[in-house]
Structure formats: C-alpha cells, structure tokens
Amino acid sequence: MNAQQIEHLLQRYWDGETTVDEERQLRQFFNGDHVPQHLLRYKDLFVYEEFLQHDHLGEDFDERLLKQVEMPVVKAKSVSIFSRLAPIAKAAAAVTMLLALGNLAERTLLQDYHQMAVNDTIGQQITSPSVALGDDAEGGELQVKDSLSRQLKTIEQQESIKK
Amino acid sequence: MKEISFRDDILPLKDKLFRVALRITFDRAEAEDIVQETLIKVWNKREEWNSLESIEAYCLTLTKNLAIDLREKMDARTEELTEQHDRTQDDANPYEELEQKERLMWVHRLMEELPDKQRTIMQMRDIEEKSYKEIAQALDITEEQVKINLFRARQKVKQGLLRLDAYERPTN
Numbered sequence: 001m002n003a004q005q006i007e008h009l010l011q012r013y014w015d016g017e018t019t020v021d022e023e024r025q026l027r028q029f030f031n032g033d034h035v036p037q038h039l040l041r042y043k044d045l046f047v048y049e050e051f052l053q054h055d056h057l058g059e060d061f062d063e064r065l066l067k068q069v070e071m072p073v074v075k076a077k078s079v080s081i082f083s084r085l086a087p088i089a090k091a092a093a094a095v096t097m098l099l100a101l102g103n104l105a106e107r108t109l110l111q112d113y114h115q116m117a118v119n120d121t122i123g124q125q126i127t128s129p130s131v132a133l134g135d136d137a138e139g140g141e142l143q144v145k146d147s148l149s150r151q152l153k154t155i156e157q158q159e160s161i162k163k
Numbered sequence: 164m165k166e167i168s169f170r171d172d173i174l175p176l177k178d179k180l181f182r183v184a185l186r187i188t189f190d191r192a193e194a195e196d197i198v199q200e201t202l203i204k205v206w207n208k209r210e211e212w213n214s215l216e217s218i219e220a221y222c223l224t225l226t227k228n229l230a231i232d233l234r235e236k237m238d239a240r241t242e243e244l245t246e247q248h249d250r251t252q253d254d255a256n257p258y259e260e261l262e263q264k265e266r267l268m269w270v271h272r273l274m275e276e277l278p279d280k281q282r283t284i285m286q287m288r289d290i291e292e293k294s295y296k297e298i299a300q301a302l303d304i305t306e307e308q309v310k311i312n313l314f315r316a317r318q319k320v321k322q323g324l325l326r327l328d329a330y331e332r333p334t335n
Contacts, residue, residue, distance in 0.1 A: 013317065014314075014317050014318060014321055015314065016310050016313045016314035016317060020288075020292050020294065023288075023289060023292075024292070041324055041325065041327070041328035042321075042324055044266045044267070044269065044270050044324065044327075045270055045320060045324060047263075047266070047267065047270075048266075048267050048270040048271065048274075049289045049290055051189070051267060052182075052185065052186070052290045053290055053292075054191075055178070055181060055182045055185055056178055056181070057177055057178060057181050057195060057198065058195075061177065061195070061198075061199075062174065062177075064199070065174070065177075065199055065202055065203070066170075068199070068203055069169070069202070069203060069206040
C-alpha cells in the first residue's frame with residue numbers, strides 16, 4: 001500500500017468511516033518499518049491499539065503459578081490406569097476396614113451388653129421388690145403402676161393374709 | 164457463604180488483572196510478573212479470603228498498587244537514563260525501549276482524557292474490533308450515536324497526537 005492510499009484511509013479513519021478490516025490494515029501499516037516521515041506523528045496511536053489487542057497471558061502461566069503456590073497441576077491427559085483405579089481401590093480398602101472394625105466392635109459390644117443385662121436384672125430385684133412381691137401374691141394379675149393403687153393393694157394383701 | 168477456591172474463583176481473574184497491569188506499565192513481561200506477584204500474595208493470605216468483601220476488588224487493588232509502584236521506580240530510572248543518554252549518544256538501545264513505553268503511556272493519557280462514553284466506544288472499536296451494531300447493543304444506544312461518539316473521540320486523539328508532535332519538534 002502506498003503513502004497516498006494510507007493517507008486516504010487515514011482520513012476516513014478520523015472521520016469514522018473505515019471498516020473493521022480497513023482499520024486492521026492501518027494498524028498493520030503503522031506497526032511496520034516503512035512509515036513515511038510525515039505520517040510518523042500518527043504511528044503511536046496504532047502501535048498503542050495493536051499493543052493492547054494482545055492482552056492475554058501465556059498458556060503456561062497457570063502451570064508456573066500453581067507450582068509456586070505448591071498446588072499440584074491437574075493434567076487431564078496424563079492419568080495412568082493405576083491412578084484412575086486408585087479411588088476404587090481406596091474405597092474397597094475402606095469398606096474392608098469398616099467391615100473388620102464392625103465385626104470386632106460387634107463382638108466387644110455384645111460382651112458388654114450381656115454383662116449389662118445381668119447387672120440390670122440384679123438391679124431390678126433390688127430397686128423394685130414390689131413388682132416381684134405383687135407377682136407372687138396376685139398370681140399374674142395386671143401390674144400396679146402408681147403408688148396409690150399400690151397402697152390399696154397392700155391393704156388387700158394384708159386382708160387376705162388375715163383371712 | 165460459599166467457600167472461595169483459588170483455582171475456580173481467583174485464577175480466572177488473571178487476564179483482567181493482566182489488562183490492568185498492562186495499561187499501567189505498558190510492558191508485557193512486567194505486567195505478567197505483577198499478576199503473578201498479586202496471585203501469590205493473595206494465596207498467602209488464604210486464611211483471610213472469607214473475611215474480604217470482594218476477592219476480585221482486593222486482587223485488582225493489589226495489582227494496581229504493584230503496577231504503580233513499579234512505574235514510579237521505572238520513571239525514576241528513565242530520568243537517570245535520559246541524563247546518561249544526553250551524555251553518551253551511542254548507547255541508545257535502553258533509551259529507545261523506555262521511550263516506546265513513554266509513547267504508549269502518552270497515548271493512554273490522551274485516551275483517559277476522553278469522556279467515558281467516547282473512550283469506551285473507541286476502545287471497543289479500535290482494540291476489541293467490535294462492529295457498530297455490537298457497540299450500540301452493549302451500550303444501549305443507537306448506531307448513529309456510536310458513530311458520532313467515535314468521530315469525536317478520534318478527532319480529539321488526533322489533536323493530542325499533533326500537540327505531542329509540535330512539542331517534540333517545535334522548530335517545524
């Protein structure tokens with residue numbers, strides 16, 4: 001493109017009449033090495049525009065940064081079969097462990113439970129003799145629950161003894 | 164409150180932060196270093212993430228401050244080098260590099276001086292390569308208004324460039 005064409009394009013640029021494609025041509029021209037002396041005064045604007053168009057970080061930025069903050073870099077493609085199966089293996093190990101622990105715990109707890117049951121029976125005999133008494137005296141009648149009816153019962157019992 | 168994840172919530176801010184740093188330093192390598200430094204600083208403060216009102220605003224402020232600090236250091240160095248350059252004309256390479264940045268900053272200042280609407284439209288058109296229709300839709304204005312604002316913006320920038328040229332070559 002010769003200087004005359006550029007001047008014409010430039011005039012249309014200032015007037016806001018260039019297309020996106022023509023504006024691209026202007027940037028290309030002014031970022032090149034062959035800008036005529038009398039047009040150098042406009043060069044900076046197109047260098048500026050071109051400069052700010054490339055405003056993305058390189059693709060390796062993430063990797064370099066994550067290394068610095070000591071985070072493992074995730075790469076989708078480099079997953080081996082072993083590491084792909086690792087979660088399943090871990091899960092299986094966890095289940096086995098749980099089963100073993102469960103079995104062990106069941107045995108120990110049941111042992112305790114038997115002991116507790118025995119203790120409880122003894123405790124009941126000590127703390128609530130009235131139930132045992134009632135059962136003996138009445139021969140399988142309804143259990144007496146409140147203290148009032150228990151008192152009534154005591155009277156009845158006393159009467160039946162007298163008889 | 165949702166737990167903040169470095170990978171999903173903070174790392175995706177990198178390009179936004181890079182654009183901010185780039186518009187202050189006008190140096191890609193430096194802007195990249197600044198984004199990296201920001202993200203490492205944020206990572207090291209991970210115990211405080213949940214007490215922050217906005218992690219994004221926090222990151223943006225950090226990047227901005229780091230970039231401004233760096234530019235001030237650079238400006239001081241430019242002055243030094245400019246003085247040197249005056250004395251030793253041969254070693255022009257570092258000077259030229261710094262001058263390029265200075266020139267971009269000058270254009271950026273011209274853009275910053277534009278009214279918000281004009282600046283946004285010129286950026287969308289000349290940097291993001293958006294069509295008039297896309298800009299009109301994004302800003303909820305007519306295509307005609309987009310054209311008028313773009314025309315005014317470019318005219319003002321042109322005047323600024325001519326001013327700079329007259330300043331650099333007062334004898335012309």
